[in-house]
Amino acid sequence: MKRLAILATASAFLGACVTAPPPTGTQKDPNGAPGSDRYSLQQDTAPHQHRDVSALPEPVPKQEPRSKYGNMESYSVWGKTYHVLPDAKGYIAEGNASWYGQKFHGHRTSSGEAFDMYQFTAAHRSLPLPTYVRVTNLDNGKNLVVRVNDRGPFHDNRIIDLSWAAAVRLGIDQAGTGRVRVEALSANDEKTPGSTVPTAVRAAVDSPPPNTASTPSSAQRLYLQAGAFQDRSSAERLRQSLREQLGLEAEIREQQPLFRVWLGPYQDDLSRQQMRQQVADAGFDRPMPVAP
Template identity: 90%
Template sequence: MKRLATLVSASAFLGACVTSPPPSGTQPDASGAPGSDRYSLQQDTAPDQHRDVSGLPEPVPKQEPRSRYGNMESYSVWGKTYHVLPDAKGYVAEGNASWYGKKFHGHRTSSGEAFDMYQFTAAHRSLPLPTYVRVTNLDNGKSLVVRVNDRGPFHEGRIIDLSWAAAVRLGIDQAGTGRVRVEALTPNNNSTPSGNVPTAVRAAVDSPPPNTASAPATNWLYLQAGAFQDRTSAERLRQSLREQLGLEAEIREQQTLYRVWLGPYQDDLSRQQMRQQVADAGFDRPMPVTP
């Protein structure tokens, strides 16, 4: 579990997980983004004294304007280009979570806010800043609402970087990583625990039912690159996949969501190879689905 320092570019202010930081006291660049402080620690750790976070209240999702920094359409880290979603509605993903703590405590996040390892926050590569998400530990069923205000993680196979407090509450602080589900929340669905989430969100996790009008043969396999509550967002993702990877995707309207599907693939090996290719290009790792 390693987290890298801040990158300040002319287009955006990224998070505490990108490259080596500039010297302390860096002045704002031409875009007005704040500079980055130099980290005093080489390695990230938990706090020296364990703090009880069992009684810490979860953030309550509310309408907030987008952060001034960290919300560019796309950005590049280590030679990969990442795309920021136009909105978070309908976003659901499963994968590994990591956490960050003492090394970054008090330093600026991608949004320009100070990182507080004792609050329930997180870093994500593509969700708008800020976004409220429910994170569920798939191994123990524990669930927690966190506020995404940072960019990262940029390590292969991780989809979200949690604050130390969030990792403790979810029970992944000792292992360093854990298998999680991440579900974007709005003020209308914030109080519903995972497993009983609204249909519009649950549908993005479960395999959708077959469309009897155009259902392909049952041996065909697909990848779901995204699921949105509005068609415009789905169209944007389809266009990005076409422009960046030359992939043609289809949009399926099912269970109040517009789903962006890649495929079909005749075998799981072909599907997994494409899944990796999409992830390597900086998109969120698609979810395998079967009509």
């Protein structure tokens, strides 16, 4: 796996991977971000000496202040802008997970902490740093609490980058990637699976509203659902971001118990798919095609 080296600037420090702490006495970025250096390894690998992580305790969700680094409202990597969520409450998504290990071990994460591949941590593009999440392997049912303290992965087909230890515990280290569900946890959440009650449901995993169809009929108009939330204020924030960042006007449809943020209508599926890609390229969660 290849990960992006972070530049030594405040914005680029939000990059896909970790950077090494500067030697003692070296100058830091004028914005306060820790310095960076080059990696000694060209390719990432598992540890040279395997370590048993079966008895390693899971992190316990607790209230923590946001880290000094890695929490800008937006940042750009490879010419693409990403948006950091105002809070993690209710976040849930499904997609592919990858992992990183030996190459980045001991180097700084986007939050400024040292990366430890033997701890249960992860990188995420938009969750605040730090955030505790439960990751469930959708192929084998294994689940694990990890602490998000880094940014990445910057591949459209991945939603989270796990530490090597977390990948081993979930059973995806050998394959390199795996299908997972990611659920944000609060300090009051129990560690048993299914104990969370999301207050916001992101577009990538929200169940389609009634009568959603994949192929339009003459009486149907096509829309994109950019998000769905259980509180209207979160839906309003997303609508405002779409307007400010892309000049798009979205509507909020109240379909209990959710407030759905919809873009459209579109006359044909090609137009809808083009807009879907444009929104995703701007760093928002990829909208879900829907039809009333």
